[in-house]
Amino acid sequence: MTTSRQIQLKGYPDGAPTPDLFQEATVELPAPQDGQALVETLYMSVDPYMRGRMNPHVKSYIPPFQLNEPLDGGAVCRVLESKTPELSEGDIVVGMGGAGWRSHAIITPKGFSKIDPDLVPLPAYLGVLGMPGLTAWAGLTQIIKPKEGETLYVSGAAGAVGSLVCQLGKHYGMTVLGSAGSQEKLDWLVREAGVDHAFNYKEHDARSLTKAIAEVAPKGVDGYFENVGGMQLEALLNVIAFGGRIAACGMIANYNAKELPPGPSSIINIIPRGVLMQGFIVSNYAHLQDDFIKEVAPLVASGKIKHEETIYDGLEKAPEAFLGLFEGANTGKAVVKVGA
Amino acid sequence: MTTSRQIQLKGYPDGAPTPDLFQEATVELPAPQDGQALVETLYMSVDPYMRGRMNPHVKSYIPPFQLNEPLDGGAVCRVLESKTPELSEGDIVVGMGGAGWRSHAIITPKGFSKIDPDLVPLPAYLGVLGMPGLTAWAGLTQIIKPKEGETLYVSGAAGAVGSLVCQLGKHYGMTVLGSAGSQEKLDWLVREAGVDHAFNYKEHDARSLTKAIAEVAPKGVDGYFENVGGMQLEALLNVIAFGGRIAACGMIANYNAKELPPGPSSIINIIPRGVLMQGFIVSNYAHLQDDFIKEVAPLVASGKIKHEETIYDGLEKAPEAFLGLFEGANTGKAVVKVGA
Numbered sequence: 001m002t003t004s005r006q007i008q009l010k011g012y013p014d015g016a017p018t019p020d021l022f023q024e025a026t027v028e029l030p031a032p033q034d035g036q037a038l039v040e041t042l043y044m045s046v047d048p049y050m051r052g053r054m055n056p057h058v059k060s061y062i063p064p065f066q067l068n069e070p071l072d073g074g075a076v077c078r079v080l081e082s083k084t085p086e087l088s089e090g091d092i093v094v095g096m097g098g099a100g101w102r103s104h105a106i107i108t109p110k111g112f113s114k115i116d117p118d119l120v121p122l123p124a125y126l127g128v129l130g131m132p133g134l135t136a137w138a139g140l141t142q143i144i145k146p147k148e149g150e151t152l153y154v155s156g157a158a159g160a161v162g163s164l165v166c167q168l169g170k171h172y173g174m175t176v177l178g179s180a181g182s183q184e185k186l187d188w189l190v191r192e193a194g195v196d197h198a199f200n201y202k203e204h205d206a207r208s209l210t211k212a213i214a215e216v217a218p219k220g221v222d223g224y225f226e227n228v229g230g231m232q233l234e235a236l237l238n239v240i241a242f243g244g245r246i247a248a249c250g251m252i253a254n255y256n257a258k259e260l261p262p263g264p265s266s267i268i269n270i271i272p273r274g275v276l277m278q279g280f281i282v283s284n285y286a287h288l289q290d291d292f293i294k295e296v297a298p299l300v301a302s303g304k305i306k307h308e309e310t311i312y313d314g315l316e317k318a319p320e321a322f323l324g325l326f327e328g329a330n331t332g333k334a335v336v337k338v339g340a
Numbered sequence: 341m342t343t344s345r346q347i348q349l350k351g352y353p354d355g356a357p358t359p360d361l362f363q364e365a366t367v368e369l370p371a372p373q374d375g376q377a378l379v380e381t382l383y384m385s386v387d388p389y390m391r392g393r394m395n396p397h398v399k400s401y402i403p404p405f406q407l408n409e410p411l412d413g414g415a416v417c418r419v420l421e422s423k424t425p426e427l428s429e430g431d432i433v434v435g436m437g438g439a440g441w442r443s444h445a446i447i448t449p450k451g452f453s454k455i456d457p458d459l460v461p462l463p464a465y466l467g468v469l470g471m472p473g474l475t476a477w478a479g480l481t482q483i484i485k486p487k488e489g490e491t492l493y494v495s496g497a498a499g500a501v502g503s504l505v506c507q508l509g510k511h512y513g514m515t516v517l518g519s520a521g522s523q524e525k526l527d528w529l530v531r532e533a534g535v536d537h538a539f540n541y542k543e544h545d546a547r548s549l550t551k552a553i554a555e556v557a558p559k560g561v562d563g564y565f566e567n568v569g570g571m572q573l574e575a576l577l578n579v580i581a582f583g584g585r586i587a588a589c590g591m592i593a594n595y596n597a598k599e600l601p602p603g604p605s606s607i608i609n610i611i612p613r614g615v616l617m618q619g620f621i622v623s624n625y626a627h628l629q630d631d632f633i634k635e636v637a638p639l640v641a642s643g644k645i646k647h648e649e650t651i652y653d654g655l656e657k658a659p660e661a662f663l664g665l666f667e668g669a670n671t672g673k674a675v676v677k678v679g680a
Contacts, residue, residue: 052612060612061582229608242401251608262602268569268591270619272392272400277617279610 002029002038002080006070006102007318012056016256016326021054022319025070029106032083036106039077039093041338044100044315045126046322047073047160049281051255061281073100074131076115076122077107078339084109092117094125103315103338113289119301121309127160127333128300128307129293131282136164136225137292138285139247140172143278144223148173151217153236155201156227158185160333161249163193164296165225167305170194177213177221179232181328188331192306206234213239220244229253230261237266237275246277256326308332342369342378342420346410346442347658352396356596356666361394362659365410369446372423376446379417379433381678384440384655385466386662387413387500389621391595401621413440414471416455416462417447418679424449432457434465443655443678459641461649467500467673468640468647469633471622476504476565477632478625479587480512483618484563488513491557493576495541496567498525500673501589503533504636505565507645510534517553517561519572521668528671532646546574546606553579560584569593570601577606577615586617596666648672 003026010023032038050073052058053065065071077099079091086109087093097111115125127133139161140146152169156162157178166189169176178189179199189195197216204212213221213235220241226233229251240246254260270277299305310330312321318336325334343366350363372378390413392398393405405411417439419431426449427433437451455465467473479501480486492509496502497518506529509516518529519539529535537556544552553561553575560581566573569591580586594600610617639645650670652661655678664670 058612059609061614062612233607234603248611250611254608260605260608263574263605263607264603265600267573267603267607268594268600269399270617271588271590272398272402272621273619274401274621274624275619277610277619279613279615279617281612281614284614 001031002104003027004029004102004104005315007315008068008070009054009065011067013054013256015258017051017054017323019319019323024316029104032081032106035084036108037082037084037087038080038104039099039107040080040104041075041077041099041102042092042340043076043123043126044318044336044338045074045130046318046325046334046336047132048250048252048255048325050322051326061283071101072096072098074126075099075338076125077105077112080104087114092122094130096131101315101318119297123309123311123333123335124300124307126335127309128164128305129297132160132333133164133296134285134289134292135249135282136161137168137296138282138288139225139249139280140165140168140223142285142288143247143276143280144225144245146172146174146223149175150222151175151177151219151241152223152225153213153221154178154225154227155232156180156250156252157189157193157195157198158331159227162225162227163189163307163332164305166193166195168296169223171299171304174223175217177217179228185331188308201228201232204231204235206231206238209235210238223247225249227252234264234266237264237269240269240273240275242273244273244275246275248277248279252326310334312336314338341371342444343367344369344442344444345655347655348408348410349394349405351407353394353596355598357391357394357663359659359663364656369444372421372446375424376448377422377424377427378420378444379439379447380420380444381415381417381439381442382432382680383416383463383466384658384676384678385414385470386658386665386674386676387472388590388592388595388665390662391666401623411441412436412438414466415439415678416465417445417452420444427454432462434470436471441655441658459637463649463651463673463675464640464647466675467649468504468645469637472500472673473504473636474625474629474632475589475622476501477508477636478622478628479565479589479620480505480508480563482625482628483587483616483620484565484585486512486514486563489515490562491515491517491559491581492563492565493517493519493553493561494565494567495519495572496590496592497529497533497535497538498671499567502565502567503529503647503672504645506533506535508636509563511639511644514563515557517557519568525671528648541568541572544571544575546571546578549575550578563587565589567592574604574606577604577609580609580613580615582613584613584615586615588617588619592666650674652676654678
């Protein structure tokens with residue numbers, strides 16, 4: 001018998017989630033059966049999309065979390081015992097199949113992939129080379145379809161997804177504008193990620209952001225990678241160029257709203273300007289995982305693509321790490337170190 | 341010398357356009373030069389998009405109308421005198437190259453096409469087989485891409501564009517829902533256009549329309565052909581299905597707003613449901629004109645596709661016909677008979 005510590009969801013949030021919605025529990029795991037493996041979780045991911053799974057009635061590709069059950073998400077694990085030929089003791093795997101938010105789990109090979117622990121540090125497999133990385137790469141290459149010389153705007157630019165979008169945009173020869181909420185993040189964007197103009201969204205409303213973007217991008221914004229929503233979407237629909245493309249990946253500004261705020265009045269501009277707006281979640285592009293790794297892993301391994309992680313130490317820190325996502329507490333990917 | 345009566349724009353509207361913004365004038369036309377032809381306008385079109393050209397600062401593919409100059413738009417004309425080998429006296433042509441809102445014009449062959457006056461009545465070349473027809477067909481086939489068995493919702497369903505979208509949707513095997521603003525139009529939609537469920541938008545707000553659509557389309561709406569905007573967009577983003585497609589063709593509810601109303605708060609749904617929203621204007625699809633005529637003209641000629649026109653008699657009625665677009669005054673295409 002193996003004891004697994006886990007973080008469970010105790011209640012659904014009404015508005016912003018709070019620490020009291022989480023509870024710790026321990027469960028005894030049975031021995032793995034044929035086709036299964038026992039793993040210990042080394043690192044787990046906290047991501048904004050998890051807030052969506054805390055709405056019991058939301059209509060989404062992913063079902064809501066159940067109360068008094070462990071939460072789940074991406075995790076990097078070590079195989080301790082295997083009863084399946086696809087995994088061996090000592091393998092390091094990453095996946096979303098039931099090993100997140102807990103110390104140990106019984107898994108099946110489906111939904112996990114073996115990874116090379118020597119290529120990049122393990123937390124990067126939850127960030128730049130993980131689900132956020134695929135999200136960034138797929139939204140940019142499959143929806144925005146960058147052309148050299150075009151202008152790209154990225155909201156949430158210093159986040160796990162946004163920071164890769166910015167750097168890939170530069171890699172493809174675009175002028176890149178990005179927004180974040182602190183001077184430290186703006187500095188990182190310009191100095192490390194190569195962003196051409198960084199905006200502090202906290203200093204703007206839709207009108208002033210419209211003006212500020214128009215000053216540096218008088219021909220308009222060709223591609224908008226949307227992580228935030230709210231007044232930034234309002235502003236970007238004012239400055240979007242003819243034939244502009246919007247990859248709608250997240251609207252974190254709205255995730256905790258008890259009542260949804262009004263949408264962008266400027267949405268009417270999509271008609272005369274022939275704008276495409278495509279909402280997506282990463283699983284829509286799961287079939288492109290290999291193409292993503294093939295293109296991006298060498299850029300990361302060579303240091304051409306920078307990545308940052310904010311590491312929280314200990315499973316018990318997972319709620320704090322998650323809540324920090326909505327307060328702009330992290331630069332780059334927020335990851336929780338669970339095991340040794 | 342030929343005298344041309346014309347309707348000019350006297351001032352830009354602030355909000356809803358009013359009759360006093362239009363003025364009649366007569367001008368003497370010079371004789372056609374080499375490469376030109378003199379035409380008399382038989383029928384002219386009034387369309388909602390013209391309101392957009394009355395905003396002097398709007399950023400669009402089409403420039404705004406100039407003050408104290410004639411307005412322009414689609415027109416069916418007879419060639420009176422030709423100095424170009426591409427046109428002959430007596431030819432009937434249709435196009436948007438400077439013959440709308442006036443009785444006579446000097447044109448060039450570019451932007452006009454010869455038409456067969458025996459195939460369908462001439463006003464149909466401004467409606468079901470004209471620009472609104474191409475708009476309907478292109479938005480449906482190129483953006484929504486119907487699949488048999490899917491559900492389609494059409495706002496402004498009894499209008500020039502919407503009535504064709506509805507019928508093509510049925511032709512492609514879809515369940516079709518449509519909205520309009522009078523019992524007479526709802527009856528026409530169900531009895532003539534074959535619409536499965538017709539909604540009177542005047543009897544609904546976003547919440548009740550959401551509920552009404554969900555009752556008849558419990559699996560959601562796969563395709564939304566958007567002509568109206570406002571609360572209908574709010575409702576449709578509530579009931580849009582996974583992988584739904586929205587062809588954003590018009591938002592007439594907003595055209596006369598002095599200040600743009602808030603957008604749809606439900607826009608966040610495009611992310612978890614992977615929804616595509618594509619704004620477009622007909623000229624984006626001008627290159628598909630031949631494909632459109634090839635597919636739709638036989639359906640119209642055979643009577644399989646029904647079409648209605650509301651005909652206003654006399655050039656001087658053009659402002660009234662145009663203003664009626666914003667009051668739901670017309671079933672089908674609004675056309676002004678200008679010449680004999």
